[in-house]
Amino acid sequence: MNRRSLAREAVLAAEHVLAETGLSPGDPVPIFDLIEDRGIWLSFEAGLDRLLGTYLRIGDTAGIALNAARPLALQRFTAAHELGHHELGHESHLDLEATITDRSQDPKEFQAQTFAASLLMSELSVEAQLEHWGHDPDHPDLSATDVYSISAELGVSYQATVTQLRVLGKIPVVSAQELWKVHPRQIKQMLLGGRRPDQQWASVRRLTLADHQRAVELNVADEIDIALPEMPESGYEWVLPSDIGDRFALVNDRHQPSDADLRGTLFGAADARHVTLKACKPGRTRLEFFSRRPGDECEAGAPLTIHAVTRPLPVSELGQGISTNQHDQLLARASA
Numbered sequence: 210m211n212r213r214s215l216a217r218e219a220v221l222a223a224e225h226v227l228a229e230t231g232l233s234p235g236d237p238v239p240i241f242d243l244i245e246d247r248g249i250w251l252s253f254e255a256g257l258d259r260l261l262g263t264y265l266r267i268g269d270t271a272g273i274a275l276n277a278a279r280p281l282a283l284q285r286f287t288a289a290h291e292l293g294h295h296e297l298g299h300e301s302h303l304d305l306e307a308t309i310t311d312r313s314q315d316p317k318e319f320q321a322q323t324f325a326a327s328l329l330m331s332e333l334s335v336e337a338q339l340e341h342w343g344h345d346p347d348h349p350d351l352s353a354t355d356v357y358s359i360s361a362e363l364g365v366s367y368q369a370t371v372t373q374l375r376v377l378g379k380i381p382v383v384s385a386q387e388l389w390k391v392h393p394r395q396i397k398q399m400l401l402g403g404r405r406p407d408q409q410w411a412s413v414r415r416l417t418l419a420d421h422q423r424a425v426e427l428n429v430a431d432e433i434d435i436a437l438p439e440m441p442e443s444g445y446e447w448v449l450p451s452d453i454g455d456r457f458a459l460v461n462d463r464h465q466p467s468d469a470d471l472r473g474t475l476f477g478a479a480d481a482r483h484v485t486l487k488a489c490k491p492g493r494t495r496l497e498f499f500s501r502r503p504g505d506e507c508e509a510g511a512p513l514t515i516h517a518v519t520r521p522l523p524v525s526e527l528g529q530g531i532s533t534n535q536h537d538q539l540l541a542r543a544s545a
């Protein structure tokens with residue numbers, strides 16, 4: 210089979226899996242759940258060193274092990290790669306760094322890579338994301354921050370997103386080369402006004418009043434930076450959500466002169482108060498930001514409400530072992 214046919218087969222296999230999920234284009238793919246739903250054993254291992262993941266098949270039993278010491282986005286991509294070996298009927302595979310992060314010449318590795326990218330960043334999903342961020346889905350003109358935002362929404366790495374945008378023909382080679390030079394660490398630091406996220410691998414989202422009523426999916430340790438326009442002469446001030454419990458922590462509260470990021474706000478470009486919250490515990494949290502004048506009651510209806518969903522970690526707090534869901538299933542079976 211030539212490369213084009215190999216890629217076609219892998220893309221079709223990914224589309225087949227996606228069709229069963231009922232996800233809308235642009236949604237992040239719950240890759241660990243997909244693997245468990247197929248009855249494949251899933252475990253997260255520390256100490257795999259340069260091994261990013263393995264796919265093992267013995268008779269009717271299949272298992273995937275992932276390197277738990279790597280960033281979650283890379284674990285997710287590796288998981289999709291290993292699921293690719295499974296769905297495409299490949300035999301057991303050990304995947305070193307080079308097979309996951311570079312382009313491999315091995316036909317099966319090439320197929321597993323194509324499967325992973327097509328599953329986590331299908332053409333429809335990428336186009337839905339481009340539209341969401343206000344770009345022409347056919348000819349987007351993307352900054353590194355735009356690409357980073359899409360990668361954070363889809364739960365994939367910045368580099369994998371640049372590669373897929375190029376593969377899908379959304380950006381020319383020269384743009385991809387420029388984007389590849391940017392390190393996501395720089396983008397996160399810029400979004401956080403110079404500060405680095407508490408956890409190096411955490412993803413960072415910038416939200417404004419234009420994101421009112423939006424649902425945001427997060428992982429533990431991810432940070433959201435909320436830009437709240439300030440008009441000191443109006444006397445109004447922001448009241449931060451009070452009932453966040455231990456699900457979120459306020460990690461920064463700073464004042465920043467006006468910038469172009471306050472797109473579409475009711476207040477036009479104003480100086481902004483930037484509030485950074487870090488997701489600490491899984492669960493659903495309604496984050497409501499009210500404005501009021503000192504002494505007044507809060508006005509009815511918050512100008513900014515964010516529906517945050519923080520996903521549980523796929524493994525126990527030890528950070529390794531069999532997936533939490535399968536661990537619970539085994540316990541239930543053992544006690545039945």
Ligand SMILES: [Zn+2]
Nearest residue numbers: 302304318321
């Ligand atoms: Zn592989």
